[in-house]
Amino acid sequence: MNKWFRGIAPLLTLPLVATGCLFGPEKESAPIDPPPKNSQQQEEKQESSDDEKSAKQNQLELYFLSDEGMVVPYSLNVPKVEGIAKEALEYMVKGGAAEKELPEGFSGILPKGTEVQGLDIKDGTAIVDFSKKFLDYEAKMEDDILSAVTWTLTGFESVKKVNIQVDGRKLETMPKGKTPAQGLTREMGINLELAQGVDASNSMPVTLYFLGQSKDNTVYYVPVTRMINRQEDVAKAAMKELIKGPQHGSDLVSALAETTRVNSVKVKGDTAVADFGKELLQYSDEKKASRNALNAIVLSLTENTTAEKVKITVDGKSDVGAKGGDNFDKPVTRPKQINPSGI
Numbered sequence: 001m002n003k004w005f006r007g008i009a010p011l012l013t014l015p016l017v018a019t020g021c022l023f024g025p026e027k028e029s030a031p032i033d034p035p036p037k038n039s040q041q042q043e044e045k046q047e048s049s050d051d052e053k054s055a056k057q058n059q060l061e062l063y064f065l066s067d068e069g070m071v072v073p074y075s076l077n078v079p080k081v082e083g084i085a086k087e088a089l090e091y092m093v094k095g096g097a098a099e100k101e102l103p104e105g106f107s108g109i110l111p112k113g114t115e116v117q118g119l120d121i122k123d124g125t126a127i128v129d130f131s132k133k134f135l136d137y138e139a140k141m142e143d144d145i146l147s148a149v150t151w152t153l154t155g156f157e158s159v160k161k162v163n164i165q166v167d168g169r170k171l172e173t174m175p176k177g178k179t180p181a182q183g184l185t186r187e188m189g190i191n192l193e194l195a196q197g198v199d200a201s202n203s204m205p206v207t208l209y210f211l212g213q214s215k216d217n218t219v220y221y222v223p224v225t226r227m228i229n230r231q232e233d234v235a236k237a238a239m240k241e242l243i244k245g246p247q248h249g250s251d252l253v254s255a256l257a258e259t260t261r262v263n264s265v266k267v268k269g270d271t272a273v274a275d276f277g278k279e280l281l282q283y284s285d286e287k288k289a290s291r292n293a294l295n296a297i298v299l300s301l302t303e304n305t306t307a308e309k310v311k312i313t314v315d316g317k318s319d320v321g322a323k324g325g326d327n328f329d330k331p332v333t334r335p336k337q338i339n340p341s342g343i
Contacts, residue, residue, distance in 0.1 A: 060075060062076055063109065065106065065144065085121065086128075089119070094109065115131040121159060132167055135166060142179050143179060146174070147188070151223075154185065164184070195228045207223050208296075209300050210224060211255055221339055236264070255296045260277060271307055275314070276314055309331035
């Protein structure tokens with residue numbers, strides 16, 4: 001484990017949650033002082049204000065650039081407006097107003113000055129029209145920009161693929177790396193890497209979730225698409241790669257111990273049942289699993305299979321506990337957003 005990560009290990013307790021909620025770091029509660037006499041009125045006013053604010057905002061999962069050069073999902077409150085998908089992309093422009101809400105070291109990923117001139121969603125395809133500033137990027141950023149746009153827009157249920165235009169004209173390929181800019185889907189991957197010793201012509205992608213940490217100690221999940229040797233059992237292969245952890249020299253870390261065994265992974269209907277060895281329970285003296293490990297398993301399995309929920313067992317037993325007292329004896333649903341701000 002990286003040296004900088006050891007110091008915050010006790011803080012890495014990210015809760016598993018139900019549909020519609022978010023994966024994100026917990027913060028310890030401050031000591032509670034005796035409430036003043038008018039506290040109930042203040043609380044009622046605050047709740048009313050919070051409810052009113054919530055009614056005017058959407059929590060959206062957007063994609064930004066970390067200072068390690070990774071494309072990272074981060075969920076922000078975006079005002080509810082007509083054309084919310086267009087608004088989402090505008091929040092991702094470098095130097096924009098959204099940057100003040102990001103963790104230290106995060107920045108917008110779309111070239112500075114980019115304007116989203118239009119966005120139309122039809123039959124599952126989002127056609128987004130950028131201004132010419134969209135093409136003002138460094139060549140090394142080409143894949144990252146396309147990944148960020150694609151993964152942000154396909155986060156909306158109505159969008160399955162993305163086509164890009166510039167000034168109203170279809171952009172067949174990006175100008176610097178000649179990467180296709182039409183028919184973009186999540187199958188193209190994100191933060192793409194090739195596993196050591198893999199024949200690219202006989203490979204397949206698996207998307208894995210590792211942990212990163214910003215300069216201000218914000219801990220977040222990072223999706224990494226790794227090309228591995230083609231095999232039939234994609235789900236089990238993904239779990240084995242998750243356990244292997246990030247590539248050597250990466251600033252990311254794995255939430256699972258390298259000694260963890262994968263006994264089996266089976267997808268039944270909308271649920272993936274993943275059975276691990278007892279090594280999964282080596283997180284504490286109480287023989288419980290790390291919530292980060294369980295979260296990473298849920299995110300990775302739902303990304304690589306058709307499953308919407310994940311049931312985790314250890315040597316066939318379903319009473320898996322996590323540090324902090326939670327019990328994971330029931331299937332857990334993938335959240336709609338991860339890495340939320342303001343939590």
